[in-house]
Structure formats: structure tokens, C-alpha cells
Amino acid sequence: MRLRAQVKKEVVKVPLSVDERWDLIEKISKQTVEFGARKHTLKDAIAELTVKPLTGIPVAIAVIYGFWAFFCEFAGTLFTDGFMVRLFDEHWLPWLQSVFPGGLGNPFYALMVDAGHLEEGVLVASDNCFEAFGMLTSGLFIVFGVVLWAILAFYLIFAILEDIGYLPRLAVLVDTVLHKIGLHGYAIVPTFLSLGCNVPGVTATRPLETRKQRFMMMTLLAIFVPCGAQIGIMQDLVPEMMGWIFLTLAIGYLGFGFILNKIVPGKSPEIIMDVPPYQMPTLKNIMSKLWIRTSGFLLVAVPFVLLGCLIVGLMYLTGAMDWLAAVFGPLLMVWFGVPSETVAPLIAGFLRKDLAVGMLGGLMEQGIMTPFQVFTSVILLCIYFPCLATFALMIKEENWKELLGSLASLIAMVFVYGGLIHLVGIMLGVA
Amino acid sequence: MNETEEKFGQIYFAVLGAVALAFGVAELIATVPGEASWGIMEMSGIFLPWRAIILLSVGFFYLSSVKNFAEVHQLAKAVMASIMIWIVAGIAIWARIAGSIPGEETWFNSLEGFLASYAPPYCPEMFLLPFSLVIVYYILKEGETVK
Amino acid sequence: MRNEKSKVQSGKSPLKAVAIVALVLMALSTAVISVDAHMPGAEAPPEFELEPIVIDDGGTEVEITIEDVGNYHGQMCVCTCCAFRATQLGLSEIWGAEIASGEDVDASTSATTLFPTREDIRIISRLPTPGSRDCFQYVTGTGPGLETNTKGEYKIILPDGTEVVNMSNKNLKKVSKSNTPDNFRFDVCRISTGECFEVVVKEGVFPDDYFELRKKVKFGIPENATDEEKALFKSEWEETRDTFLTSPDWELFEGVEEPKEPFPVGGAIFFSILVIGLGLLLGLSLRGKAR
Numbered sequence: 106m107r108l109r110a111q112v113k114k115e116v117v118k119v120p121l122s123v124d125e126r127w128d129l130i131e132k133i134s135k136q137t138v139e140f141g142a143r144k145h146t147l148k149d150a151i152a153e154l155t156v157k158p159l160t161g162i163p164v165a166i167a168v169i170y171g172f173w174a175f176f177c178e179f180a181g182t183l184f185t186d187g188f189m190v191r192l193f194d195e196h197w198l199p200w201l202q203s204v205f206p207g208g209l210g211n212p213f214y215a216l217m218v219d220a221g222h223l224e225e226g227v228l229v230a231s232d233n234c235f236e237a238f239g240m241l242t243s244g245l246f247i248v249f250g251v252v253l254w255a256i257l258a259f260y261l262i263f264a265i266l267e268d269i270g271y272l273p274r275l276a277v278l279v280d281t282v283l284h285k286i287g288l289h290g291y292a293i294v295p296t297f298l299s300l301g302c303n304v305p306g307v308t309a310t311r312p313l314e315t316r317k318q319r320f321m322m323m324t325l326l327a328i329f330v331p332c333g334a335q336i337g338i339m340q341d342l343v344p345e346m347m348g349w350i351f352l353t354l355a356i357g358y359l360g361f362g363f364i365l366n367k368i369v370p371g372k373s374p375e376i377i378m379d380v381p382p383y384q385m386p387t388l389k390n391i392m393s394k395l396w397i398r399t400s401g402f403l404l405v406a407v408p409f410v411l412l413g414c415l416i417v418g419l420m421y422l423t424g425a426m427d428w429l430a431a432v433f434g435p436l437l438m439v440w441f442g443v444p445s446e447t448v449a450p451l452i453a454g455f456l457r458k459d460l461a462v463g464m465l466g467g468l469m470e471q472g473i474m475t476p477f478q479v480f481t482s483v484i485l486l487c488i489y490f491p492c493l494a495t496f497a498l499m500i501k502e503e504n505w506k507e508l509l510g511s512l513a514s515l516i517a518m519v520f521v522y523g524g525l526i527h528l529v530g531i532m533l534g535v536a
Numbered sequence: 537m538n539e540t541e542e543k544f545g546q547i548y549f550a551v552l553g554a555v556a557l558a559f560g561v562a563e564l565i566a567t568v569p570g571e572a573s574w575g576i577m578e579m580s581g582i583f584l585p586w587r588a589i590i591l592l593s594v595g596f597f598y599l600s601s602v603k604n605f606a607e608v609h610q611l612a613k614a615v616m617a618s619i620m621i622w623i624v625a626g627i628a629i630w631a632r633i634a635g636s637i638p639g640e641e642t643w644f645n646s647l648e649g650f651l652a653s654y655a656p657p658y659c660p661e662m663f664l665l666p667f668s669l670v671i672v673y674y675i676l677k678e679g680e681t682v683k
Numbered sequence: 684m685r686n687e688k689s690k691v692q693s694g695k696s697p698l699k700a701v702a703i704v705a706l707v708l709m710a711l712s713t714a715v716i717s718v719d720a721h722m723p724g725a726e727a728p729p730e731f732e733l734e735p736i737v738i739d740d741g742g743t744e745v746e747i748t749i750e751d752v753g754n755y756h757g758q759m760c761v762c763t764c765c766a767f768r769a770t771q772l773g774l775s776e777i778w779g780a781e782i783a784s785g786e787d788v789d790a791s792t793s794a795t796t797l798f799p800t801r802e803d804i805r806i807i808s809r810l811p812t813p814g815s816r817d818c819f820q821y822v823t824g825t826g827p828g829l830e831t832n833t834k835g836e837y838k839i840i841l842p843d844g845t846e847v848v849n850m851s852n853k854n855l856k857k858v859s860k861s862n863t864p865d866n867f868r869f870d871v872c873r874i875s876t877g878e879c880f881e882v883v884v885k886e887g888v889f890p891d892d893y894f895e896l897r898k899k900v901k902f903g904i905p906e907n908a909t910d911e912e913k914a915l916f917k918s919e920w921e922e923t924r925d926t927f928l929t930s931p932d933w934e935l936f937e938g939v940e941e942p943k944e945p946f947p948v949g950g951a952i953f954f955s956i957l958v959i960g961l962g963l964l965l966g967l968s969l970r971g972k973a974r
Binding site: 147149150151153155166167168171174178182187189191257350429 | 547582584611619624634638
């Protein structure tokens with residue numbers, strides 16, 4: 106009774122500052138919790154090892170290595186390269202090319218099946234689904250041939266790590282680093298989630314307490330964290346560059362986070378996070394999580410990718426794309442050092458990043474870009490605008506001031522970071 | 537865990553730790569030319585530097601667990617080291633399984649092609665895998681003690 | 684004496700001059716006509732790895748690479764590449780076992796050599812083209828301008844049995860008008876033992892319309908080729924040349940078996956261990972759950 110009265114008295118003084126709140130918690134716990142000696146079990150000892158930096162960092166490296174290597178082998182080697190490329194390039198594409206009415210040069214055929222490409226002035230049919238760019242060929246290939254497996258692999262491992270209880274420990278481990286940029290260790294959860302899809306990532310910023318933290322987190326996610334779909338396509342197209350791509354993005358994430366923390370007004374208070382004991386995951390749980398997340402992803406991805414194919418196809422057919430390439434080409438060439446053809450993937454990137462990287466693949470196959478230009482374009486695609494679904498969610502989650510702020514920082518970021526990469530390339534003699 | 541078991545564990549994991557450390561150093565050296573092989577052991581791949589770091593840590597974990605091995609915090613280090621080996625070796629095995637199923641020209645691999653995917657050379661972590669399983673005995677023992 | 688000597692000398696020099704003029708003329712004619720046999724504007728071949736042909740030329744070990752043959756002919760054309768691969772196969776089929784076991788290859792010579800001796804090689808070709816001729820002559824040492832210690836034998840006998848004695852470019856070009864895949868057969872023989880191996884190019888190595896297009900493009904039979912047909916022939920020609928440069932013997936020639944990979948014992952052992960291990964793991968975890 107005495108305690109309740111005291112709490113009442115304290116709470117009356119709302120709003121409490123952070124320190125006052127901690128004091129209150131201590132008072133309450135002192136009077137209600139009995140502390141006694143408890144023998145540590147093996148589980149407790151392991152849990153301790155995974156959060157201490159000296160032992161926790163090597164473990165984190167092993168876990169992330171396992172995560173990534175499983176992802177590559179499952180999505181890349183087994184499904185995409187093993188079965189899907191063959192299914193789509195050797196069976197589905199030739200079959201559609203032979204039965205679909207219209208034929209090469211017909212606008213409807215171009216939108217649906219194969220736009221073809223010019224070789225020495227002659228329009229020739231595509232021989233792979235990255236180049237064809239029809240809704241039924243590239244559209245379906247990107248979603249079901251590449252991205253679905255990447256997402257499935259990602260969410261499988263994510264669910265396992267979540268259910269074992271490793272993720273909160275990773276959050277504790279990176280807490281110190283993330284505090285330097287004004288974020289809490291918990292930020293690792295939305296970041297990791299965003300590596301699957303930015304949409305649930307943005308939703309997962311809700312537990313962050315202040316608007317400053319949420320704004321920073323959403324902006325960083327939208328700019329620097331590529332989604333699983335995009336990663337899947339990048340891994341398929343430029344596996345040798347993945348290390349550099351992630352390094353560049355990580356530097357951007359931390360560097361830009363540091364700057365944002367300095368310029369955005371507001372506070373970054375502590376948050377309390379539950380760190381559950383390690384436990385064996387159950388198959389039923391994993392499966393239901395996998396199902397909910399993957400089906401949720403497909404519902405967003407399929408319509409947007411198909412719509413993206415259609416819009417890009419229409420823009421090519423009407424000549425709008427050539428016009429945009431002519432207008433923005435010089436800017437792209439001079440500032441970012443990428444060819445004017447990159448306009449098309451950048452446009453497609455408004456809808457879906459995976460589709461956009463897939464289009465870069467088509468340009469690569471035609472030998473239009475140097476490896477460094479591919480690298481720059483991939484980074485530009487990551488950072489320049491969130492995909493439509495994420496953007497829609499950001500409109501919902503942020504007020505208009507914050508949204509404008511996000512967009513402004515995004516535009517500034519693209520120019521500064523993109524130009525910087527070009528500059529580094531020039532200095533290294535590769536651009 | 538009785539004294540004999542503790543003594544055995546100390547010697548066993550000291551040796552295993554030393555071997556893991558040696559393999560880790562070898563992998564680290566192999567990152568310079570990019571690949572190296574020794575009999576049916578091969579060190580290669582783009583993740584070699586990372587695997588070297590992991591293996592070196594495994595070695596250190598095992599070695600540092602030896603003193604007062606029966607104590608739960610010390611044992612936990614050996615368990616963690618074994619789990620790290622399981623992750624890396626498990627991925628290496630998984631990579632072979634994933635590569636063995638689809639064929640080069642056909643949908644599915646031939647029997648010979650399938651089995652050839654499992655042929656040597658193997659990475660060092662795969663050689664350490666069976667030896668690291670000894671820790672399971674100690675985990676079970678520890679579980680019994682708690683009960 | 685002096686007079687006599689000078690006489691002899693003066694008697695020799697016109698002969699020498701005639702020989703030189705004849706050689707120059709021959710070389711020129713070869714150059715002019717062989718240009719005809721070549722493919723103008725053909726793309727460079729892809730990267731390939733071909734072992735050289737190694738033979739014993741009177742005690743000297745001679746390495747003949749495809750580049751040597753190409754330089755001698757003027758271009759690595761379809762026929763030189765095909766002839767080179769055929770010679771390689773034929774020699775290895777007849778001498779191969781002995782080369783491998785390191786036995787004295789040629790009992791007739793005292794030299795302890797491990798390679799076929801040039802003078803023991805006989806090649807009978809059904810193919811009347813300058814490219815294949817230059818290759819076979821280079822190997823047997825029977826061509827013009829070649830300085831070899833010994834010489835083997837080389838003949839062209841058409842599929843109908845007639846021997847082509849006049850091996851000038853002009854004549855070969857004339858005879859080769861009606862070439863078909865049937866011309867791509869070569870007997871590689873060992874004179875000392877009489878052993879022969881017939882190298883036959885597999886069906887499908889040449890595209891179906893290759894010889895028809897060749898007739899049109901090179902000889903205007905039955906009519907001159909259109910630009911499209913010329914372009915198509917050029918690409919088929921390049922493709923066939925690349926096939927001869929890069930494909931394994933069993934894909935190119937009849938009677939060569941595809942080498943079988945040895946049964947992957949190591950893989951089978953590992954896979955068995957893996958299955959047993961996974962089985963044990965599953966069993967243990969199920970038992971743990973049942974408890």
C-alpha cells in the first residue's frame with residue numbers, strides 16, 4: 106500500500122525525465138524484488154559470451170557469415186542458378202516467343218514478352234529474361250526466379266535467429282557503436298528486418314521512443330539498407346562486388362547517421378529491451394513466420410514489379426525514356442560517371458529496386474557499362490529513393506515536415522555520396 | 537563431470553584448440569595468394585579472410601577454456617567454439633548439397649555427378665567438425681549435473 | 684682447272700636462278716590463291732589450349748604447334764585446324780600406347796626416341812584443300828620451303844578413289860568445289876608396321892547448310908551468294924573453326940569414346956558419412972523429444 110501510494114505520488118509529477126524514471130524503477134524493484142545468489146547454467150554462460158565484445162564479436166562474425174553463405178547457396182546456387190535460370194531462359198522465354206501473338210517489333214508483344222534489342226542496327230530477340238523485359242518474362246523471372254528464393258532464405262534464417270534469441274543479444278553487442286550515431290542497439294532489429302524488406306523494417310521503428318530516433322532510423326533504412334529482393338538480384342549479377350557494395354553502404358549508414366544525429370533536433374533516450382534466454386526454435390513457429398512474411402512480400406512485390414515492367418516498357422515505346430535519357434544523361438555522366446542509359450533503371454527504381462537492378466543486368470549483358478559504372482549505379486539505386494511501398498509507408502508514419510526532411514536529406518545524400526564515389530573512382534583511376 | 541572427464545576434456549580441447557589455431561593461421565596466410573591446398577584439404581573462396589578470423593577465434597576459445605574446464609563459464613567457451621565450427625562446416629556441407637542437386641545440362645544431376653560434388657578436397661573446418669562433436673558429451677554431462 | 688670450275692659454276696647459276704624464280708612464282712601463286720581460300724575479315728579465334736604435335740625428325744625432337752601450321756598456311760582456317768586435330772588424334776591412336784609407356788617407338792632406328800619419327804608417318808587425306816594440304820605437308824615435311832632432316836608421306840585420294848597428284852592451289856580449289864562432309868576423312872598410318880587409323884569427322888560438326896553456302900559464296904554455284912548468305916557463311920565458318928580449336932576429340936571425331944569420369948569414391952564415402960550422421964542426429968533429437 107505504501108508502495109502504491111509512493112508510485113502514485115511520483116507519477117503525479119508527470120512528465121518524468123529519463124533519470125527520474127530510472128530512479129523510480131530502482132526504488133520499486135528494491136522494494137519488490139528479492140535478490141539472491143543463483144548458479145549460472147551453461148545457457149546463461151553462453152548468453153554472457155555472446156554479449157561481451159571480446160567473445161561476442163567473433164561469434165557475431167560467425168553468425169553473419171553463416172547467414173550470408175546460407176543465403177547465397179540456397180537462393181543462388183540451388184534455386185536461381187540451379188533451376189530457375191534454366192526454366193525461364195531455356196523453356197519459358199523460347200516458348201512464349203514462339204506462341205505469343207505479334208512477334209518482335211509489335212508493341213503489345215514488346216510489353217508482354219520481349220522488347221528485343223538492337224545489334225548492328227537490326228532488332229534481335231533476347232535470349233535471357235534479364236534482357237527481354239516483358240511483363241511475363243522479366244517480370245515473372247525477377248519475382249519468382251530470383252527474388253522469392255532470396256526472400257525465403259533470408260526470412261528463414263531471420264526467424265531462426267529471432268526464435269533462438271540471438272537478435273536481442275546482437276542489439277546489445279552493437280549498442281555502443283550505434284550510440285555514437287545517436288541510435289540505440291535496438292536499431293539493429295529494423296536494420297536486419299529491412300535487409301529482408303524495407304516495409305516491415307520501417308514498421309519496426311515504432312518502438313523507438315522519440316520522433317528524432319524514428320526519423321533518423323527511417324531515413325537511414327530508406328537510404329542505406331538494400332532489401333532482400335535487391336540483394337538477391339545483385340548477388341546474381343555482380344557477386345564479386347557484394348563486399349564492396351556492403352562496405353560502401355555501411356560507411357554511408359554510420360557516417361550519415363553521425364551527421365543526422367548532430368543536425369536533427371531532439372533526444373535519443375535509452376529504451377528497455379527484453380533479452381530472453383536462449384531457446385530451441387520450434388518448427389511450427391518458424392514455418393508460420395516464414396509463411397506470413399513471404400506471402401506479405403509477394404503481395405507487395407508481384408503487382409509492383411509487373412506494373413514497373415509495364416510503365417518502363419510504355420516509356421520506351423512512347424519515346425519518353427529517350428527524352429529523359431537525353432535530359433538527365435549529361436548530369437548522370439558528369440556528376441556520377443554513369444551512362445545516360447541508367448535513366449531507365451533509375452525510373453524503374455521508384456517502383457521496385459529489384460526490377461531496377463535487373464534492368465542494369467540487361468545493360469551489362471549488352472556491354473554498355475564498365476564494372477565501376479555498374480558498381481556506382483548499384484549504389485545509386487540503393488540510396489536514391491525508397492521503393493514505392495516503403496515510400497507509401499513513410500508517408501503514413503512520418504508527418505509532412507519529417508517526410509520533407511527525409512526527402513531533402515535523401516536528395517542531398519544521393520548527390521554527395523554518388524559524387525564522392527565517382528571522385529574516389531577517378532582518384533583510383535577506375536572511373 | 538568427474539576428474540577424469542575434466543582432465544580428458546582439458547587435454548583434448550587444448551589439442552583441438554591448437555590445431556584450430558594452426559588451421560586459422562594457415563587460412564590467414566592462404567588469403568594472400570587467395571587459395572592453398574594441402575593433400576585433401578583446400579582453403580579458398582571469397583570468404584577466406586572471414587573464415588580465418590572465425591577459425592582463429594575458435595582456437596583461442598578452446599585454448600582459453602582449458603583452465604578450470606569443469607567450471608560452467610569455461611565450458612561455455614568450448615561450447616561456443618564448437619558451435620562456430622558447426623556453423624562454418626555446416627555451411628560448407630550445405631554448399632555441397634545445394635550444388636549437387638541440379639545437373640549441368642539436365643534438370644537433375646546424374647548419380648556420378650551428384651556424388652562427385654561430395655568428393656575432396658574439403659575445407660579445414662570440415663576436418664574439425666567430427667572432433668568438435670565431443671563437446672556434446674560434456675553438454676549432456678553438464679545438463680545432468682544441473683538436474 | 685680454274686676454267687672448268689668456273690664453267691661448272693656458270694652452268695649451275697642459271698639453274699639456281701630458275702629455281703629461285705620458280706619458288707618465288709610458286710610462293711606468289713600460293714599467296715594469291717590462298718587469299719581466296721581464306722576468310723577475309725574473320726574474327727580472331729577464341730582462347731584455346733592445344734598441345735603441340737611432337738615428332739622425331741632424324742634424331743631431333745620437333746614441336747609443331749597449330750600456330751606454326753597457321754603461319755605456314757597464312758591463316759588458321761577451318762581446314763588447317765581440322766587437319767591439325769586429325770593428325771594429333773591419328774598419331775596418338777597409333778603411337779599413343781608406346782609414347783605413354785616410354786618404349787622405343789621406332790625399331791628401325793637406333794635412336795631411343797619416344798615420339799613418332801617423321802619418316803614413319805604416312806597420311807592419306809580425302810580432302811583436297813590448301814589448308815589441310817599445308818598442315819599435312821608441314822607435319823610430314825613434304826611441303827615447299829621446309830627444311831627437314833627426314834620426310835614422311837602425304838597423298839590426297841578422293842572418296843571415289845582418284846588420286847590428286849597436282850596439289851597446286853589452283854587445282855585443289857577446282858577439285859574442292861564439290862566438297863562434302865565425306866571429304867573430311869584421313870588415314871594416319873605407321874609405315875614400318877602398316878598400322879592405319881582412319882580419322883572421320885563426326886556428323887554435326889559442320890552446320891547443315893555449310894557446304895551449300897560454301898559453294899555459293901566461294902564458287903557462285905548454283906548462283907552468287909547474297910550479302911546475307913555471305914554473312915551467314917562467315918559466321919558458320921568462324922563457328923566451325925572455333926569448334927575444331929576448342930572441342931575435345933570425342934566431340935569432333937568418330938570412334939573416340941567420351942572419357943568416363945572415374946567413379947567418385949571419395950564423394951560416395953563422404954555422402955554416406957553425411958547421411959549416417961544426419962540420421963543419428965535426427966534419431967537423437969527424436970529420442971530427446973520423446974523423453
